[in-house]
Amino acid sequence: MTVVVLLGAPGAGKGTQAPLLAEHLGVPVLASGDLLRAAVAAGTPLGREADRYMSRGQLVPDETIVRIFLDQLRAADAKGAILDGFPRTHAQAEALDRALAEHGDRVDHALYIAVPLEDLVSRMASRRICAANGHVYNVATNPPQRPGLCDIDGSELIQRPDDAEATVRARMAQQVPPLEEVADYYRAAGILRTVDGRQPIDEVSQALIAELSDGVGSATGGGH
Ligand code: AP5
Numbered sequence: 001m002t003v004v005v006l007l008g009a010p011g012a013g014k015g016t017q018a019p020l021l022a023e024h025l026g027v028p029v030l031a032s033g034d035l036l037r038a039a040v041a042a043g044t045p046l047g048r049e050a051d052r053y054m055s056r057g058q059l060v061p062d063e064t065i066v067r068i069f070l071d072q073l074r075a076a077d078a079k080g081a082i083l084d085g086f087p088r089t090h091a092q093a094e095a096l097d098r099a100l101a102e103h104g105d106r107v108d109h110a111l112y113i114a115v116p117l118e119d120l121v122s123r124m125a126s127r128r129i130c131a132a133n134g135h136v137y138n139v140a141t142n143p144p145q146r147p148g149l150c151d152i153d154g155s156e157l158i159q160r161p162d163d164a165e166a167t168v169r170a171r172m173a174q175q176v177p178p179l180e181e182v183a184d185y186y187r188a189a190g191i192l193r194t195v196d197g198r199q200p201i202d203e204v205s206q207a208l209i210a211e212l213s214d215g216v217g218s219a220t221g222g223g224h
Contacts, residue, residue: 001105002027002080004212005087005096007183008113010171011120011127012197013204015136017113018084020205025212028077032069032085034134036060037160039068054162057170059088059178066095073099080108089178093185110186111208113197117172124168128157142201 002025006014018029036054039047046068053060069086073096087093100106115123126140130150137144137157144151162171186192193211197204 001078003083003100003105003107003109004080005083005107005110005186006085006113007110007179007186007192008197009115009117009120009176009179010168011123012113012115013201014084014113015129015134016142016201017205017208018082021111021208021212022082024209025080025082027080027082029082029084030069030072030076030086031134032065032083032088034084035068035072036065037134055167057162057167058174062089062091062095066092070095070099087182088175090181090185093182107186107189107191109212110183110189110192111211112183112192112194113204113208114194115197117176119198120172121165121168124163125165127160127163129160130155131158 004021004025004027006018006021008014015031015033018031022029036047036050040051040054041047046064049064050060059065065086065088069092073081073083083096087096097106123138123141126138128137128139128144129135130137130153132150132153132155135150135152136142137150144157148157149155150157162168183192193214195204195207195211199207
């Protein structure tokens with residue numbers, strides 16, 4: 001199986017790029033944020049717990065997200081997955097490695113979309129997502145064809161509650177340091193590749209696909 005971890009600060013473009021990479025590789029996307037937002041919308045106990053952290057820009061506790069995310073991964077396509085938003089901490093990265101190793105698998109590629117923090121706050125202010133499936137738009141840089149409606153499923157475009165500027169700044173302050181630890185973890189494993197996320201969306205996609213094609217991580221390991 002092919003496992004690709006997509007890393008980046010809030011707003012770096014993970015949710016934009018993940019479906020494009022998934023199509024390229026023929027594997028599904030597992031997005032921790034989408035999973036949590038669905039639980040919040042459904043009002044489940046997990047959703048109520050997650051909402052307390054998400055609305056303050058904090059990470060959901062490791063033990064909660066590890067359990068639900070790894071359950072999703074086990075149920076996913078045997079060919080692999082693009083992981084968007086997981087792992088977010090060193091402990092999550094270790095838990096993912098342990099879970100994959102149980103089946104002789106491992107993370108093949110860790111792709112880091114790098115964008116300076118000052119660019120990210122303005123991106124979030126103009127982001128819109130579709131109410132039905134979370135497809136990502138930007139009224140400034142990536143607008144839908146029909147204003148206010150998703151190109152893919154026609155549902156209404158909305159602003160995420162955690163895209164308010166104060167929450168965005170809290171997300172940056174609290175989530176970027178653990179993200180850097182995760183990047184260090186994969187750098188030490190020799191599988192981290194960094195792409196400049198300030199480029200136009202299609203150029204970021206091409207750069208990510210080029211990194212997937214360079215054979216990183218394909219030399220060893222059972223189950224691949
Ligand atoms: P999550 O939904 O994963 O949010 P995030 O990581 O903060 O990332 P975003 O979805 O905000 O941004 P993105 O990188 O996907 O950027 P996008 O493609 O949308 O998580 C939400 C919350 O859930 C977290 O805050 C946390 O509380 C919790 N959580 C999730 N996972 C967790 C975990 N593992 N552990 C603990 N807690 C967890 O792009 C942003 C905007 O920019 C869009 O408008 C887009 O159109 C535009 N854009 C994209 N690319 C470009 C480009 N190249 N040029 C110009 N504009 C662009």
